[in-house]
Amino acid sequence: MEPETVLREGDALLIVDVQNDFCPGGALPIEEGDAVVTVLNGWIAAARAAGVPVYASRDWHPPNHPSFATEGGPWPVHCVQGTEGAAFHPDLALPADAVPVAKGTRFDKDQYSAFDETGLSAELARRGVRRVWIGGLALDICVKATALDAAAAGIEAHLIADASRPVTAEGGAEALREMAAAGVILEEPPSARG
Numbered sequence: 001m002e003p004e005t006v007l008r009e010g011d012a013l014l015i016v017d018v019q020n021d022f023c024p025g026g027a028l029p030i031e032e033g034d035a036v037v038t039v040l041n042g043w044i045a046a047a048r049a050a051g052v053p054v055y056a057s058r059d060w061h062p063p064n065h066p067s068f069a070t071e072g073g074p075w076p077v078h079c080v081q082g083t084e085g086a087a088f089h090p091d092l093a094l095p096a097d098a099v100p101v102a103k104g105t106r107f108d109k110d111q112y113s114a115f116d117e118t119g120l121s122a123e124l125a126r127r128g129v130r131r132v133w134i135g136g137l138a139l140d141i142c143v144k145a146t147a148l149d150a151a152a153a154g155i156e157a158h159l160i161a162d163a164s165r166p167v168t169a170e171g172g173a174e175a176l177r178e179m180a181a182a183g184v185i186l187e188e189p190p191s192a193r194g
């Protein structure tokens with residue numbers, strides 16, 4: 001799917017957690033996590049040309065977040081607010097007016113989805129957004145949760161498949177099945193079409 005041919009008024013681009021800690025060398029690295037950056041930059045350029053708003057979620061944990069293994073959670077310490085690991089990947093060409101969406105900020109629970117008690121669905125409704133194009137990290141965790149919540153909110157949700165990578169291949173395959181079953185539209189790259 002070529003971004004410049006599909007983006008139009010009423011769309012939003014939603015980039016999920018493209019942060020240093022989720023890329024190779026980070027605290028919770030996803031294999032080829034940084035490979036999504038080039039693809040997403042193409043979508044960002046197309047979004048800017050089409051006047052489509054860009055949202056960028058970030059895992060933005062307080063120290064001692066309950067998701068950390070040190071606190072009994074499932075994940076190593078990652079994406080602590082204000083650290084280099086929590087910064088967006090330096091090559092991600094976010095426009096100056098990109099809107100950050102902070103999640104994972106609560107002291108009492110984790111938030112995988114960019115829609116989970118962040119108010120994002122209300123924000124998108126206010127701006128007249130009816131379709132979202134989603135990419136980022138990780139496919140089987142936060143991207144999946146975000147896409148499922150978008151669909152549940154009645155927003156037409158498109159997953160940019162080549163702009164995402166999973167924590168595990170099996171998890172990624174299962175995530176694609178779950179998303180498709182929930183009505184999320186999977187956008188394959190042109191090279192993947194038979």
Ligand SMILES: [Zn+2]
Pocket residue numbers: 059061067075078079104
């Ligand atoms: Zn997290």
